[in-house]
Amino acid sequence: MRWLVGVDVGGTQIKMGVVSARGTVLAHRVLPTRLYATPAALVEGLGSAIEELRELHGLPRASWQGVGVGLPGLVDQSRGVVHQLVNLPGRWRGIPFGSWLARRLRCRCVIDNDANMVAVGEWRAGAGRGTAHGVYLTLGTGVGGGIVSHGRLVRGATGSAGEAGHMVIAPGGPRCACGARGCLEAYVSTAAILRQARAAMRRGSAILRACATEAGGLTPAVVSDAAARGDAAARRIWRDLGERLGVAVANLVNLLNPERVVIGGGVSNAWPWFAPSLRAEVRRQAFELPARTVRIVKGQLGERAGILGAAYVLMDTGDP
Amino acid sequence: MRWLVGVDVGGTQIKMGVVSARGTVLAHRVLPTRLYATPAALVEGLGSAIEELRELHGLPRASWQGVGVGLPGLVDQSRGVVHQLVNLPGRWRGIPFGSWLARRLRCRCVIDNDANMVAVGEWRAGAGRGTAHGVYLTLGTGVGGGIVSHGRLVRGATGSAGEAGHMVIAPGGPRCACGARGCLEAYVSTAAILRQARAAMRRGSAILRACATEAGGLTPAVVSDAAARGDAAARRIWRDLGERLGVAVANLVNLLNPERVVIGGGVSNAWPWFAPSLRAEVRRQAFELPARTVRIVKGQLGERAGILGAAYVLMDTGDP
Numbered sequence: 210m211r212w213l214v215g216v217d218v219g220g221t222q223i224k225m226g227v228v229s230a231r232g233t234v235l236a237h238r239v240l241p242t243r244l245y246a247t248p249a250a251l252v253e254g255l256g257s258a259i260e261e262l263r264e265l266h267g268l269p270r271a272s273w274q275g276v277g278v279g280l281p282g283l284v285d286q287s288r289g290v291v292h293q294l295v296n297l298p299g300r301w302r303g304i305p306f307g308s309w310l311a312r313r314l315r316c317r318c319v320i321d322n323d324a325n326m327v328a329v330g331e332w333r334a335g336a337g338r339g340t341a342h343g344v345y346l347t348l349g350t351g352v353g354g355g356i357v358s359h360g361r362l363v364r365g366a367t368g369s370a371g372e373a374g375h376m377v378i379a380p381g382g383p384r385c386a387c388g389a390r391g392c393l394e395a396y397v398s399t400a401a402i403l404r405q406a407r408a409a410m411r412r413g414s415a416i417l418r419a420c421a422t423e424a425g426g427l428t429p430a431v432v433s434d435a436a437a438r439g440d441a442a443a444r445r446i447w448r449d450l451g452e453r454l455g456v457a458v459a460n461l462v463n464l465l466n467p468e469r470v471v472i473g474g475g476v477s478n479a480w481p482w483f484a485p486s487l488r489a490e491v492r493r494q495a496f497e498l499p500a501r502t503v504r505i506v507k508g509q510l511g512e513r514a515g516i517l518g519a520a521y522v523l524m525d526t527g528d529p
Numbered sequence: 530m531r532w533l534v535g536v537d538v539g540g541t542q543i544k545m546g547v548v549s550a551r552g553t554v555l556a557h558r559v560l561p562t563r564l565y566a567t568p569a570a571l572v573e574g575l576g577s578a579i580e581e582l583r584e585l586h587g588l589p590r591a592s593w594q595g596v597g598v599g600l601p602g603l604v605d606q607s608r609g610v611v612h613q614l615v616n617l618p619g620r621w622r623g624i625p626f627g628s629w630l631a632r633r634l635r636c637r638c639v640i641d642n643d644a645n646m647v648a649v650g651e652w653r654a655g656a657g658r659g660t661a662h663g664v665y666l667t668l669g670t671g672v673g674g675g676i677v678s679h680g681r682l683v684r685g686a687t688g689s690a691g692e693a694g695h696m697v698i699a700p701g702g703p704r705c706a707c708g709a710r711g712c713l714e715a716y717v718s719t720a721a722i723l724r725q726a727r728a729a730m731r732r733g734s735a736i737l738r739a740c741a742t743e744a745g746g747l748t749p750a751v752v753s754d755a756a757a758r759g760d761a762a763a764r765r766i767w768r769d770l771g772e773r774l775g776v777a778v779a780n781l782v783n784l785l786n787p788e789r790v791v792i793g794g795g796v797s798n799a800w801p802w803f804a805p806s807l808r809a810e811v812r813r814q815a816f817e818l819p820a821r822t823v824r825i826v827k828g829q830l831g832e833r834a835g836i837l838g839a840a841y842v843l844m845d846t847g848d849p
Contacts, residue, residue: 283818292818342686356784358685363678365786366662367822370678372783377776377814379700389779389814456697459709460780463692464676466685494697494709498603498612502687 212268213523214259216278217323217515218242218251220296220350224512225255227262228520230274232334234513236266247299248291248306256313275317276310277519279326281351285368286321286522292369296351319523323347323515325362325371327508328355329525330518331471332362335509340468344461345508346373346454348476351386352394356465362522374398378456396453399429399476402446406432409442416440433479444482451483455490462495462503473508480507532588533843534579536598537643537835538562538571540616540670544832545575547582548840550594552654554833556586567619568611568626576633595637596630597839599646601671605688606641606842612689616671639843643667643835645682645691647828648675649845650838651791652682655829660788664781665828666693666774668796671706672714676785682842694718698776716773719749719796722766726752729762736760753799764802771803775810782815782823793828800827 211230216223220242227236240258245251259276262268282294282301289307311318328337328345332355337343341360347353352374356363363370374394375387382391383401395401406427410418417435421427424434435443458470472480472487484505492500508514531550536543540562547556560578565571579596582588602614602621609627631638648657648665652675657663661680667673672694676683683690694714695707702711703721715721726747730738737755741747744754755763778790792800792807804825812820828834 283816293816340686342690354784358678358683358690359681361679363683363785365678365819366660366788367786367818369816369819370662370784370786372816372819375783375814375816376780378697380698380776387816456700460696461784463695464674464690464781464784465683466687466690468686496603496613496689496692496695496707498687499685499689499692 211272211274213274213520214262214276215516215519215523216255216276217326217519218278218280218297219323220281223255224516225258225262226513226516227266227268228517230524232517232520234516236262237516238262242297245298248301248304249309250299251297252306252309252313255310259314273316275319275523276314277326277523278306278310278318278320279323279515279519280306280320281323283369284320284322286319286364287368289318289320291320292367317523319526321519321522322353322369322371324353325355325364326518326522327353327473327514328357328371328518329362329521330510330514330516331473331508332357333521334517335514336471336506337469342465342467343469343471344373344458344465344467345471345473347474348397348472349474350399352398358465373457373461376457376460378453393453393457397450397476402429402432402450402476403427405446406443409446412442414440414442417443429476429479433482436479436482447479447482448486451486452490454483455487456494458487458505459491459494462491462499466499467503470503470505471508472505473510473514477507531592531594533594533840534582534596535836535839535843536575536596537646537839538598538600538617539643540601543575544836545578545582546833546836547586547588548837550844552837552840554836556582557836558582562617565618568621568624569629570619571617572626572629572633575630579634593636595639595843596634597646597843598626598630598638598640599643599835599839600626600640601643603689604640604642606639606684607688609638609640611640612687637843639846641839641842642673642689642691644673645675645684646838646842647673647793647834648677648691648838649682649841650830650834650836651793651828652677653841654837655834656791656826657789662785662787663789663791664693664778664785664787665791665793667794668717668792669794670719672718678785693777693781696777696780698773713773713777717770717796722749722752722770722796723747725766726763729766732762734760734762737763749796749799753802756799756802767799767802768806771806772810774803775807776814778807778825779811779814782811782819786819787823790823790825791828792825793830793834797827
């Protein structure tokens, strides 16, 4: 049996999985990102962890097809180089991470932007299966995106295409982590949700406050719980989020005429609370034909999307 | 010598040209759009005009490769059907214009959105030549767009991709012709420019008023003249236009990571007046790497872009 390793490097956790050539996750492991202070330390850490996984599960080296890694930054997939990556420790500019990891593990390695990997995972094995035109958004700490057009991931001239999170939807709006103002991410990221939730608690949202106390802290899941228990302010936070997301999705629907828009990432767990206003805004802002053509759905693969996507990107890249 | 016909149907004028298989415009003709009150009348009108062109220039039927037509609406190129088209007289919904014209002329016909045709023209023979990733915007009565990704025109699921003119850049902004609010088109179309120019004249812009009187009316060219003659309000109109366009272009640069953004259409003749603020806004809003990668330039083909693009789309489609 041929096997691959898919890795999804996030700001907090590194998720990795052994994947069969048919796309089944055979084994899974999670590491804390903070263990690795530099790109070189991360290469060594991933190398050891993958070798341990291989030995633990008795996977033969001869049938190993390689490693795919999603990284949360601007990645030139064709050259295996990280251009910019601000959410991991260490200096990442111009790091040939792909060839470093290939040398460490003596196997084929491909790297790509983490949101592209999630997009490929959902497209090949999840909510976008069977489509040729799709937009994939990942809502979490940041907002990532991946675009599939005519059955191909859109990478652009230097591999950085898909940055839908930094679409400016309101010039002069709130400051985004990227430095610009009014980006989608400044409205729908985890931090934006929690900022609005704290403001709601200050204004006296008793249910939201009780939920946060019970849970031992404020998270997007707490804001969903409060919405489920009837908190009006929590419901408004999700409704507003759906509307803001809808402006961006309507733009993407007009621009790219996708069959499917897939919303994944941790924030998408609040789907029932923001999907109605999201869909209503797209119907209001987009042209009728593409708005009627597109299905806007929640991602299906959850945390496995990035691992599977990395494995599929590796398979698709083929032998050198 | 093999030859083709390219047709660019606009709201005011229909431009058509005989094009050699090497992409040279051999003969050219312009018709007023208002002559044709229905889709059937337009088919008959194009049919007669093309036959006249053929006879006039003694072009042999045997070496005729067909006709490509750009239409200002939502077109499903793969089926040759017009879905929606609001700027021409008659009822256009669901009209199989491609097969009607093919039957009338007994030749191969392809149809597509006019902005897609302009994009293909500039990509293959103009300002985008030699690139694999480009965004093409046409600024005029409306604002059209075409996207090239990985050396292929992005059409989307039902052929309507590329509608960059209706990217919402300011929710709740001015009402657009499409019904939505705050679209790019509502800020940078001819009508938007003239609205601002009239307001400036009411506020007392003497130079602008003198230019309009000399020219016998207000047009975007008059606003450029006034800018050239030092009118501060006219210069501000172009600077603001460049900034608004820059918000949309920055979004497209982040999303698609193009090598080239090409700005064409009548309004692009004011290029020196809005290019600096356009480029500055892209540098401010887009990520550094894709902003450094892209070249933002004026279209090179002017009115020939749509004719040549239609001919190239026909050539690329190949024999059935």
